[in-house]
Amino acid sequence: MSKTTLGLIAAASAATGAACTAIFLSSRKPAPAPAQPSPPANIAAGLARQKLERQPSTLVDPAGLFRYGFPGPVNDLATRHALISSYDRRTRNPHWVVEHITPESLATKGGDRKHSQFLEDESVPEMFRAKLHDYFRSGYDRGHQVPAADCKFSQEAMDATFYLTNMCPQVGEGFNRDYWAHFEDFCRRLTTKYPSVRIVTGPLYLPKQHPDGKWRVSYEVIGNPPNIAVPTHFYKVIVAEDGSTNGPVAVGAFVLPNARITNKTPLTEFVVPLEIVERASGLEFLKALPNARMKELCQEIQCDITVREFNNAKKAAKL
Known part of the structure; x- marks a missing residue:
């Protein structure tokens, strides 16, 4: 990747789910030596890890992501069995939710x-x-950011995914119950190659160019009275570890529109540079991870979805 990168964020054409709504020009200089996280980040990460240590599961460690740097806001930080989230009071959606999956956690049924x-x-x-x-x-699904299917290893972990602080309004048919679900399955399949996969998921509110040539951010708000913002897009930052202490880390960043997406759309169409997610979200990811250890996920493995038939009627009944 060149130092000057045109990051193309795919967006929300209702017909294709892949029309372009924003182009971000970023010029990222080579990273300096990793800096220590700021004191608030250290405190937040420490509190999260202490809470997790009091929980019985040894299968997952979502706080382990923070060794690479803390993403951002520490307000309304919730640490639960199998996930950690930061909540945005303004939009009533999370800033981000962190999870950790392993072959063992996915294989354990509880x-x-x-x-x-x-x-x-x-x-x-x-x-x-x-x-x-x-x-x-x-008209929207209660869309899990950390999917329930990633947390079958205990009932407590499963229950933690059902808090509304792990939810955002998502388009149902064609997205949450289809392409997004296939994308979540792709993340789980990464554990066949990587023994440890860390995933950060969250909403975005991206600008769209209007007929007058100006760019504006516009999104629906649901509820009566209006309360929860409907994101225009969603991101995932995937960190796949090989299990060694200082080994290579495969990193992938994806931005998908909150819209119907045909299953024929290649997953690679939604791959973006990590700094695009940072600029769009106002968060910082992996600042303490040396560039020398970072590999591009989609150059290490084939990034594509496997289309599977999900029981959407059963899933819709719970939405």
Whole structure:
């Protein structure tokens, strides 16, 4: 990748899910020696790790991502079984949610989503909270950021994925129940090659050029009264580790429109430079990971989806 990179963010044509809505020009200088995270980041990461150490599971360690740097806001940081999230009170959606999957965590069966219920997060002040009734007849799915299918290793882990702080409004047919689900399956399949896969997922609100030539950010807000912002896009930052302490780390960044996407669309169409996700989200990723250790995920493995038939009728009944 050249130092000057045109990052193309694919976006929201309802017909194709791949029309271009924004072009970001970034000039990234070679990274200096890794800096220590700021004191707030150290505190947040430390608190998250302490909470996880009090939990019984040894299968996953989502706080392990923070060894590469802390992404950003520390407000409303929730540490739960199998995931850590940072919540945006303004949009009523998460800034990001971090998970960790391994071959062992995916193979262990102890939780079943039929025993889980969607929950409002009472750790967030009531006036800033996403509400269950906001989604009622909204036309959007309650879209998991950390999927329930990644957390079947215990019922507690499964239940943690059903808090609304792990949700965003997502287009259902053609996205959440289709292409996005295939993308989540791609992430799980990475564990056949990598013994440790860390994933950060979150929403984006990207500008669109209007007929007058000006760029504006516009998004729907659902609820009565209006409460939860509907993201225009979603990102995933994938960190695939080979299991060694100082070995290479395969990194992939993806941005997908919150819209119907045909299953024939190559996953590589949504690959973007990491700095594009950073500029669009206002977050920073992997600043403490030396460039020499970073490999491009889609140059290390083939990035494509496997189209599978999901039981959408059953899934829709729980949305």
